[in-house]
Amino acid sequence: MLELRNVSTVYGTIPMLMDVTINVGKGEAVCLLGANGAGKTTVLKTIISMVSPVSGEVHFNGRRIDTLPSHKVIESGIAIVPEREGLFPRMTVADNLLMGAYYEADKKKIKARLAEVLAIFPRLGERYHRKAGTLSGGERKMLGIGRALLADPQVMLMDEPSLGLAPALVNEVYEVIGRIKREKNLAILLVEQNAQKALAVVERGYVLQKGGIILKGSTAELQADKIVQESYLSAGA
Structure with missing residues (x-):
């Protein structure tokens, strides 16, 4: 349904994303994990045409959308929940x-x-x-x-839904995300640093580091990976 194909972007002359390929199927929940500055929000901005790729393409329902203005991308069936809500x-x-x-x-x-x-x-x-x-x-x-x-929407993009919330509220928000996934059958691309919560509600995931995808796999595969365990699932992560 949603696919980034070998996408690279820059801010000025600074590379931000490098050859990023991500796909999200119909009704599927996928997470994108990474530390601050890894490029996670840039991925979402590229999907909704706030950032243009210098190479690669973004496709939605078989149609290329990275050449469209942002309002046309949103109108096509993609909704975004920004990191700071944008209220x-x-x-x-x-x-x-x-x-x-x-x-x-x-x-x-x-x-x-x-x-x-x-x-x-x-x-x-x-x-x-x-x-x-x-x-x-x-x-x-x-x-x-x-x-x-x-x-x-057919696809919902969610940027750091746990950011700045107390643990009890994080649990509440993620209960809602799980409910939406079950009841609405939406495709969800979930950008998070809180790997434990994100991996509890998705089927697959990617790990982004310094603008490039370094890992991808099923929830179980990512949970078992040493890099994910040490960087995102350990008590000090």
Whole structure:
């Protein structure tokens, strides 16, 4: 469904991604692990055409999309939950959610999607008319995910959903991700440093280091790999 084929990118003259190949199948959850500065967010920005490859291609549903503007990529069925959620703090929870349905003209579909999201996130219903800037960190994560779901995407890109959250909230957010995967049958590309949580909800994964893929495999294969164990799964990781 989603495929990066030998993608390389630069920021100015600095190489960021080098010959990166990643694929995500229909309904499949895949993680991309890596430390800060490895290039994980650049992968997501390249998928949604915020960064253009200097070589390689990005394909979605058999169509090349790295030549499209970002809004056309989003409109084609890819939603992103950015690392910092990208919310509008002075707008209400309701208005932030509805921004996710920007490209949908059918009001009945929007109403149905909104009901589904509020069923997944009842706390957002409780705070429906509050300003997004007044929400807690965990609530902001939920709002970011909920807004992406309003777009009814085929693929969801999630950038560091555990970042900055207390352990209890990380567990809550990952319970939601697992539920979305089960109930919505979405394809998910999950970018994370928290390998333990990410590997608990995905089928496969990749490890990105200094802009290049150094490992790939099933969840079990990555969990058993010494590099992953020492760098991402150990107590001090």
